[in-house]
Amino acid sequence: MRIASYARGKSTGLALLSGTEWLDLSAAASDLPSDLSVLLQDPQWRDVVQSAGAKAPKMDLASVTLLPPFRTSQKILCVGLNYVDHIAESPYEQPGYPTFFPRFSSSLIGHEQPMIKPRISDQLDYEGEMVAVIGSAAKHVSVENALDHVAGYTIFNEGSIRDYQFKAPQWTVGKNFDGTGACGPWFVTADELRPGAKGLRISTRLNGKVEQDANTDDMIFDVAALVSIASEAITLLPGDMLVTGTPAGVGFGKKPPKYMVAGDVCEVEIENIGVLRNTVALER
Known part of the structure; x- marks a missing residue:
């Protein structure tokens, strides 16, 4: 569905x-x-x-x-540094444990809604990501059983304000500016995709040019692992979102960095799920 x-x-x-x-x-x-x-x-x-x-x-x-398909999720749990090629363009080493951080629903926008470039920063960056959505409560679930708790998938463009992300060791502020978390365009149930949404091409285009191009098989921690590991500490509930990380090609990793400006059109496409499209607008 x-x-x-x-x-x-x-x-x-x-x-x-x-x-x-x-x-x-x-x-x-x-x-x-x-x-x-x-x-x-x-x-x-x-x-x-x-x-x-x-x-x-x-x-x-x-x-x-x-609208964003999921607007009042109790938890939006994002994963950083989950693609090897993205780690190579970042100032970090490959983690042995998922780099979890929160997103808040106040940052969410839907398909074709404006992604907001804030007044106080010129470092709005794109991050195309796949989202796994929890369908039944998960606590201390095994990797083998983890996918039983996933209802389906959607797409995320995790707009990041890089100078604010790196102001402190944790990234929460830079990842939660209003109007920077695009989600949609719709929800696809798990039965329409391969188990764990494996083998799907994920790409991001900025003004029609491909900037990110990878496959969900490239994730260090796949969907089953993320659900299992997160559930060791946190009870995952129906409607919770796991935003599974972005591949290489983000703006801050380019030389020189390439950040989004007003009027830019950013599209995130995931094979067999859809295309999430947003145009950048200045904060009023």
Whole structure:
């Protein structure tokens, strides 16, 4: 299944892709939550979606605004330094344990929504990443069983304000400026992809030029490992997002560095998931 969250005027809803057509789930089930973070808390969410889809009318997805599919996740757990080639362009050594750090929902934007370059920095950078979304509570799960707790996947462009990221040993501030965390365009359930979303090409284009080009097989810690390791310390809950890291080619790794400016169009594409597109705008 592919499910999108949308806004139409003051109302919000969910849409389901059926073949080549999108169906308006919320028109068929008005009590359906429009935030997939909420929907996934229902253990029967797949049945709920299929039931609504059976009677949902067709809709034109281009006529609505796409929202971040997951807007109120209890946890957005990001992973740094998870591709060997990216580590080579960074000032860090390869970690023996995942470099986890938090994202906050206040930073999120959706597909085709503006990514905000802040007033106080000229170092807005792109990071194309795949997101694994938790579907059932996970605590002390083994690597072998970890994927049973993954509901599906989406795309993230983890806009990073580099000078603020490196002001301190931890990166939280530089990774959480308002309007810098693009997520979407939709959610793809795990059964549509290979286990662990392995073998998928991931690329980032800036103004049409490919800047990042890798494969999810290149991750140091794959999805199953990340879920298992994180669950040793943290109970992962339905709707939580694991943002799995970015490959080489980010702006700060180039010589000279290449940061985004107003008017730039950044696209992150992951094979069999989709394309997440955002245009950079100045903070007002």
